[in-house]
Amino acid sequence: MKSVAxxxxxxxxLVAAKTLLHSYPAGTFRxxxxxxxxxxxxLWACESPVQTGLxxxxxxxxxxxxxxxxxxxxxESVDVSSRPHVDGSxxxxxxxxxxxxxxKAWHVDRYLRQYFQKFIPADIISFNTRxxxxxxxxxxxxxxxxxxxxxxxxxxxxxxxxxxDYMIVTSGFLERPREIDCKIHDIVPSQRQIRILHSxxxxxxxxxxxxxxxxxxxxxxxxxxxxxxxxxxxxxxxxMSTGRYSPLSQGAQPLEIVHVMPQPMxxxxxxxxxxxxxxxxxxxxxxxxxxVTRPPGPISFSFGRMAPERAxxxxxxxxxxxxxxxxxxxxxxxxxxxxxxxxxxxAIVNESYVEFVRSGAIVPKIGRLLxxxxxxxxxxxxxxxxxxxxxxxxxxxxxQIEDVAAVVYATGYTASAALSFLPDEVKTHLGFDAAYPRLxxxxxxxxxxxxxxxxxxxxxxxxxxxxxxxxEMQARxxxxxxxxxxxxxxxxxxxxxSANIISCMHDFRHAMANEKSAVPQNLFGDYVGLMEQAxxxxxxxxxxxxxxxxxxxxxxxxxxxAGTDQKEAQKTMASLQQVMEKALHxxxxxxxxxxxxxxxxxxxxxxxxxxxxxxALLNQNLTVTASFHPRTPTDPDFDLEYLYIEKCMSVxxxxxxxxxxxxxxxxxxxxxxxxxxxxVQDDDDDGNGTMTAGRLDYLVDFDLxxxxxxxxxxxxxxxxxxxxxxxxxxxxxxxxxxGAALHMFSIETQIGNTDAGPxxxxxR
Numbered sequence: 211m212k213s214v215a216x217x218x219x220x221x222x223x224l225v226a227a228k229t230l231l232h233s234y235p236a237g238t239f240r241x242x243x244x245x246x247x248x249x250x251x252x253l254w255a256c257e258s259p260v261q262t263g264l265x266x267x268x269x270x271x272x273x274x275x276x277x278x279x280x281x282x283x284x285x286e287s288v289d290v291s292s293r294p295h296v297d298g299s300x301x302x303x304x305x306x307x308x309x310x311x312x313x314k315a316w317h318v319d320r321y322l323r324q325y326f327q328k329f330i331p332a333d334i335i336s337f338n339t340r341x342x343x344x345x346x347x348x349x350x351x352x353x354x355x356x357x358x359x360x361x362x363x364x365x366x367x368x369x370x371x372x373x374x375d376y377m378i379v380t381s382g383f384l385e386r387p388r389e390i391d392c393k394i395h396d397i398v399p400s401q402r403q404i405r406i407l408h409s410x411x412x413x414x415x416x417x418x419x420x421x422x423x424x425x426x427x428x429x430x431x432x433x434x435x436x437x438x439x440x441x442x443x444x445x446x447x448x449x450m451s452t453g454r455y456s457p458l459s460q461g462a463q464p465l466e467i468v469h470v471m472p473q474p475m476x477x478x479x480x481x482x483x484x485x486x487x488x489x490x491x492x493x494x495x496x497x498x499x500x501x502v503t504r505p506p507g508p509i510s511f512s513f514g515r516m517a518p519e520r521a522x523x524x525x526x527x528x529x530x531x532x533x534x535x536x537x538x539x540x541x542x543x544x545x546x547x548x549x550x551x552x553x554x555x556x557a558i559v560n561e562s563y564v565e566f567v568r569s570g571a572i573v574p575k576i577g578r579l580l581x582x583x584x585x586x587x588x589x590x591x592x593x594x595x596x597x598x599x600x601x602x603x604x605x606x607x608x609x610q611i612e613d614v615a616a617v618v619y620a621t622g623y624t625a626s627a628a629l630s631f632l633p634d635e636v637k638t639h640l641g642f643d644a645a646y647p648r649l650x651x652x653x654x655x656x657x658x659x660x661x662x663x664x665x666x667x668x669x670x671x672x673x674x675x676x677x678x679x680x681x682e683m684q685a686r687x688x689x690x691x692x693x694x695x696x697x698x699x700x701x702x703x704x705x706x707x708s709a710n711i712i713s714c715m716h717d718f719r720h721a722m723a724n725e726k727s728a729v730p731q732n733l734f735g736d737y738v739g740l741m742e743q744a745x746x747x748x749x750x751x752x753x754x755x756x757x758x759x760x761x762x763x764x765x766x767x768x769x770x771x772a773g774t775d776q777k778e779a780q781k782t783m784a785s786l787q788q789v790m791e792k793a794l795h796x797x798x799x800x801x802x803x804x805x806x807x808x809x810x811x812x813x814x815x816x817x818x819x820x821x822x823x824x825x826a827l828l829n830q831n832l833t834v835t836a837s838f839h840p841r842t843p844t845d846p847d848f849d850l851e852y853l854y855i856e857k858c859m860s861v862x863x864x865x866x867x868x869x870x871x872x873x874x875x876x877x878x879x880x881x882x883x884x885x886x887x888x889x890v891q892d893d894d895d896d897g898n899g900t901m902t903a904g905r906l907d908y909l910v911d912f913d914l915x916x917x918x919x920x921x922x923x924x925x926x927x928x929x930x931x932x933x934x935x936x937x938x939x940x941x942x943x944x945x946x947x948x949g950a951a952l953h954m955f956s957i958e959t960q961i962g963n964t965d966a967g968p969x970x971x972x973x974r
Contacts, residue, residue: 211240212692215357215374217341217631219245220252221322222380222671222681225280228329229685232773234693242372243335246362250326250335253384257319264384264410266445267316272437272480272559273677274311274493276786278318280682281766282775283325284782285309290317310849310880311493311789312480338363339370341631344377346666353666376692378668382676385628387411388647390433390619392579403596406582409434409442409620415449418616424453425465428597428615433579435471436731438620440558443469444477446618447566448840455839455853457902467572468611470579470602473727475556477563481803482531482950484794489926491803491950492793494559497531499738501760509742511657514714515721516554516730525555532564533949556731562840565809568974569837575611577604585612622674625650639663646719648674649733654712656691656698657744658734659684662708665691677737679766683744686771690748698747738764745769755783762790800912800926801885804945805850805878807952812836812972814856817956833859836972838876844903848877853890853901875903885910887930908941 214230216223223243230239249255256267271278275285291307309317340362347356355374360367387408405420409432416422418430432443450464482497484490501509516524566572581601598614626644629637629651640661641652651672653661657680659668668688671681687698697704721728734740741764745752750769752759753776767782792798814834838852845851854874875888887910888903908930928943939961946954958969 211237212376213240213242213374214692215344215355215372215377216241216243216380217344217377218252218380218382219243219247219250219326219335220254220380220382220671221280221678222382222676222685223252223378224250224322224326224330225678225682226378226380226670226685226688227334228280228325229682229689229773231331232329233686233689233771234773238693239689241334242374243330244339244341244357244359245335245337246340248337248363249323251319251322252382254315254318254322257316257323264387265315266413267314267319269315269441270312270480271315271318272312273495275309275313276763276765276767276782276789277495277499278313278678279321279766279782280325280678281770281782282778283321283328284767284778284785285313285321286781286785287778288317288321288324290320342369343631343633345633346636346664347373349373355666376666376668378670378688379629379632379672380670381628382671383625383628383647383674384623386624386626388621388624390579390617390621392433392582394582404598404614404616406617406619409438409618412442412445412618415446415453418446418618424462425615427465428613429466429468429611431598431600431611431614431617432467432469432620433617434620434622435473435475435556436620436622437558438622439469439471440475440477440560440563442618442620443467443572444560444563444566447571448562450571451839452841455855455901456841457844459901464571465615466570467566468575468614469572470575470577470600470611471556472576472578473556474576475558475574476528476532477558477560477567478528478531479561479564479803479806479950480559481799481806483947489800490793490795490797491799492790493799494531496763496790496793499763499765501738501742501764504738504760508746509739511739511743512736513711513734515717515728521554528555528557529949531949533951554728554730561806562809569810575602575604575609577602577609580608582614582617585614622647625672636664636667641715643719646722648722648729649715649718652712652715654708654715655704656687657684657740658711659688673734674732679741679764679769680737682766683741683748683769686748686750687744741766741769753779753783755780755787757787762787797912797926798883801883801910801928802878802880803947803950804912804926804928804952804955805876805885807945807947807950808838808852808876808955809840810838810974812838812974814970814972817969817971834970843877844875845877847879849880850878852876854887873901874907875901877903885928910943 216226223245227241227243230241247255253264256265279285286308288309289307290309309321313321336359338361339359342358342360344355344357346353355377356371357374357377358369358371360369387410390406403420405418407417411417415424419425430446432439432446447464447467453459453462454464478494480494481491482494484492484497563572567574579600580603582598585597585599597612598617600611600614602609602611624644624647629642642650644650651669653659653669653672655662658673659670670684670688691697718729718733748771750771753768753770754761763786765782765786767779767786770776770779789798812835814836816834834856836854836856838854841851841853843849843851852875854876856872858870873890875890876885877888878885886906887908889905889907891902891904910928910930912926912928925947926945928945930941930943931939939959942958942960944956945952954971954973956969956971
């Protein structure tokens with residue numbers, strides 16, 4: 211029996227242990243897991259009354275449940291009906307026994323715990339145990355790993371020692387946040403009145419101040435591109451919107467958020483148009499991770515810098531997803547810079563970032579933060595407040611950002627602490643260099659799991675944002691090699707692949723030091739290629755159900771081995787195919803996409819007759835504006851919510867002006883895939899009232915019939931019906947999309963069988 215030490219019990223550690231124990235006959239491997247925390251889950255261990263992890267439990271994944279999963283545990287088998295609240299009580303959502311298609315972090319935590327309970331014996335893991343050091347020792351003519359550990363939370367630090375044949379490191383990149391990379395002048399930490407924090411430390415707006423009180427003025431500076439920077443900027447903007455537009459709020463004006471990023475960035479919503487041929491929407495990874503787009507023949511893992519023509523093609527694809535063939539006005543400035551430099555485009559998945567930029571809540575700045583310094587009181591708008599001044603370099607220019615009241619840096623993490631237990635000699639063989647936090651190791655062999663110099667050491671999931679399917683493939687490759695003491699594939703091809711990868715890694719490091727703009731967002735992000743090539747070399751069974759090999763998106767459950775629970779894999783694939791069919795032909799996700807796209811400000815005009823209760827506005831010059839302000843849902847049965855504010859300014863013939871305002875609450879339920887409109891209680895003179903939803907006015911049903919004429923392919927209609935009062939009131943909503951963007955929509959109201967009521971048209 212071969213013994214294996216696994217360091218870490220996050221997703222990578224769990225799938226490594228499961229593969230070693232279940233994919234080979236009993237007695238092949240003896241596994242022991244070291245986990246320094248009190249529970250499994252790693253980064254995702256966030257379902258706790260005490261929220262002390264690196265991520266917010268309510269954070270959504272940026273990939274669907276079909277990608278964030280392993281081959282043989284279906285999300286349909288995971289109960290997410292309730293979770294502990296901060297006060298220890300249970301929060302129950304009546305319709306949410308199955309996780310949404312984009313799970314929240316606490317859902318992922320629940321998934322991993324069920325995976326652990328199903329596949330891994332509890333007695334092979336040692337919690338609260340940190341590995342102090344691990345060294346290769348010669349004994350009886352062989353090389354072993356001697357692992358020393360201690361109780362991480364004990365004051366006595368009593369050490370234990372074990373011997374293993376092999377070791378797998380799965381502690382990953384997210385051991386410790388990276389410090390902000392800029393010079394800080396005239397700011398004494400002990401006297402600092404302005405909070406400077408890593409994005410992992412942010413949960414609520416109170417985290418932005420030293421005393422936990424709301425900020426009274428100034429700007430919030432967010433530093434860092436890619437997913438974490440965009441997500442944290444949008445999260446702060448959302449919470450500020452909630453604070454301004456929620457019931458019982460103090461009506462505080464949201465502060466400006468300045469987002470500094472080193473390269474242009476696109477924010478893609480999670481649901482995008484399915485194709486030119488259909489009218490539906492689908493999750494983004496359904497489109498991105500398809501084998502059908504690859505050239506004929508065997509699909510293989512590709513890597514390297516993005517050539518300019520490929521960068522341009524990727525950029526055009528992103529623009530078509532976002533806006534059809536139209537450029538978005540919010541990205542024109544960054545688009546010019548991209549066209550000039552031809553840099554690889556960076557993209558994030560976020561529902562609200564673009565609209566917060568469009569409305570001015572987030573102001574993006576391209577550049578790198580150079581300095582932070584105390585701002586002179588004489589230049590501050592309020593002498594009673596402390597502010598910082600930030601200096602940002604943009605190409606050859608430097609700009610000043612004044613009145614900074616808080617700084618959130620989304621600069622990622624360092625893996626150095628996760629490797630501290632390895633001897634320097636081993637780290638030298640691994641090519642370790644802390645100067646390259648995105649590529650600290652040179653793992654050129656077996657799908658980025660090891661270096662040929664140390665065949666008894668493997669790394670799984672040791673990359674920035676690894677795919678779950680890739681982690682499972684890496685575990686399978688490692689287990690196969692150690693079970694049979696043999697390499698995968700032909701020797702010549704294997705050597706050539708390793709040589710190509712190590713050359714690419716050195717090229718990436720050179721670019722990181724000298725040509726940062728040439729570094730791709732995902733260094734080895736060919737998910738489809740790696741999954742297909744690894745599956746072929748491992749001779750795995752395909753689980754395509756009714757699809758052909760290249761049909762539909764790939765996911766871990768399409769590749770199974772002897773240890774896979776086939777029923778669970780088939781359940782996942784059946785669910786995936788059902789969701790795909792509904793998205794393409796039955797309008798699933800249309801209501802979700804339309805609701806998301808409503809956010810922000812609109813110009814409104816009345817195209818039909820003006821009905822009471824506003825007869826005074828007849829025959830007058832009207833200026834009508836409408837805005838949808840996102841806020842935390844005020845009813846737990848709903849997932850998304852807006853406060854809608856409509857303001858009508860009129861100028862009569864005599865020159866007098868008048869104003870009429872009204873508010874509504876729009877809500878969306880993902881479990882029901884329904885959108886509704888509520889009246890607002892007790893409006894005040896500003897039209898905001900208590901901002902509390904009153905009665906349900908309209909429940910909006912989309913016309914999900916397929917086969918519309920080609921001219922209407924990008925148009926969706928929905929009917930909102932309400933039976934309050936004597937007459938039956940209905941409103942017809944018509945949504946006009948270009949790409950994922952909603953550029954226009956209209957509402958036509960009817961009372962009974964008459965054509966009475968206005969037609970309101972909304973444009974950006």
